[in-house]
Each structure stands twice: as C-alpha cells, then as structure tokens.
Amino acid sequence: MNGRLLSLLLALLLWLPAAMAAEPAYPLDAPAPDGRRAGGTLTQELPAPPLAEDENKDLKRERNYPEQPPTIPHSIRGYQIDKNSNKCLTCHSRANSARTQAPMISITHYMDRDGQALAAVSPRRYFCNQCHVPQKDVKPLVDNSFKNIDQVLQDEINGQQKP
Numbered sequence: 001m002n003g004r005l006l007s008l009l010l011a012l013l014l015w016l017p018a019a020m021a022a023e024p025a026y027p028l029d030a031p032a033p034d035g036r037r038a039g040g041t042l043t044q045e046l047p048a049p050p051l052a053e054d055e056n057k058d059l060k061r062e063r064n065y066p067e068q069p070p071t072i073p074h075s076i077r078g079y080q081i082d083k084n085s086n087k088c089l090t091c092h093s094r095a096n097s098a099r100t101q102a103p104m105i106s107i108t109h110y111m112d113r114d115g116q117a118l119a120a121v122s123p124r125r126y127f128c129n130q131c132h133v134p135q136k137d138v139k140p141l142v143d144n145s146f147k148n149i150d151q152v153l154q155d156e157i158n159g160q161q162k163p
C-alpha cells in the first residue's frame with residue numbers, strides 16, 4: 001500500500017466519527033419522554049430520586065411458586081457477607097436459628113450440585129443476596145401481569161366450566 005492511500009484512509013478514519021457526532025438524531029434541548037425518570041431534556045441532569053427505605057415489617061411474604069427464594073422481610077443494611085464472615089448465618093444457620101428464632105436455611109442450602117447434602121452451608125449458597133433480596137417501600141415502576149400458579153389453575157377451571 002502506498003503512502004498516499006494510507007494517509008487518505010487515516011483522514012477518513014479521523015473524519016468519520018466527527019462527522020457522525022455533528023448531527024445528533026434528536027436536538028439536545030428537546031423534551032424527553034417520561035420514562036423511569038420524569039421528562040426533562042436529554043442533556044439536562046436531574047437530581048436522582050432519594051433511595052427508598054427497605055420494607056422492614058418482619059412479616060414473611062407469600063411466595064409466587066414453591067421454588068422462589070423468599071424475599072427478605074427485614075432490613076439488611078450493613079450486613080456484611082465476605083470470605084471471613086456471614087452476618088446472615090449468625091441468625092439463620094442451623095446452630096443459631098433456635099436462639100434467634102430466625103427460620104433456618106432449608107436443606108437445599110446444604111446441597112452440592114449433585115444433590116448431595118453437606119455438613120456445612122454449600123459454597124454455592126453462601127452469598128445469600130444472589131437469590132434473596134429485600135423489598136423497597138415504593139410504587140412499582142412498571143406494570144406486572146404475573147399470575148401465580150393458583151391463579152393460572154383457577155383460570156383454567158373457570159375456562160373449562162363455561163360451555
């Protein structure tokens with residue numbers, strides 16, 4: 001490849017992004033649609049909404065299906081889980097649950113991937129927040145039409161009864 005062709009290519013490479021940036025698809029001061037944050041313009045920075053508090057009523061919530069990891073009904077702010085310690089297990093482990101009256105982690109938390117029960121919590125169930133999450137005291141951002149299995153079964157019965 002000769003030198004001229006190379007410099008031509010280089011110029012094209014440098015020019016292309018600049019040319020594309022020159023014309024944004026939307027004017028930057030156009031009002032944005034209301035999404036998860038309310039309106040504003042594309043370039044306007046609105047303050048982030050304050051973080052909501054964890055729902056902390058100590059009441060177990062209904063599970064939508066039997067295998068659902070139950071959501072956490074108490075605050076977990078500051079609960080550390082790392083290589084050396086696991087705050088959750090200070091209440092939920094087999095040995096501590098009698099003293100704390102926290103529900104003991106179930107047998108599945110002691111199983112390896114072959115379904116073999118181990119003496120101690122299985123490493124794959126050690127980081128509790130991978131599966132269990134607290135809930136915030138807020139209005140849902142998006143609609144949800146999830147039906148649990150009882151509703152699905154009920155709908156089926158109702159459908160069959162019609163004609």
Ligand code: HEC
Nearest residue numbers: 058060070071072073074076079087088091101102128132
């Ligand atoms: C100070 C003790 C304590 C600690 C620490 C604690 N819990 Fe709990 N947890 C409880 C008690 C007691 C309950 C029973 C409901 C209640 O009183 O909130 C409970 C309930 C739960 C439930 C609901 C179980 C169900 O059947 O619905 C989950 C899930 C849970 N905790 C997960 C966690 C996780 C994950 C952590 C660590 C991030 C944690 N807990 C730390 C005491 C504790």
Ligand code: HEC
Nearest residue numbers: 067068069088092103104105106108125126127128130131
């Ligand atoms: C890989 C996902 C996963 C991880 C990690 C996990 N859990 Fe669970 N947990 C579940 C599922 C799924 C259930 C419901 C079915 C069952 O018992 O296996 C459950 C159930 C529970 C229950 C209710 C037990 C009962 O008998 O009603 C408690 C309490 C709990 N987990 C606490 C914890 C704690 C504490 C940790 C961390 C040490 C933890 N879990 C880690 C998935 C997980």
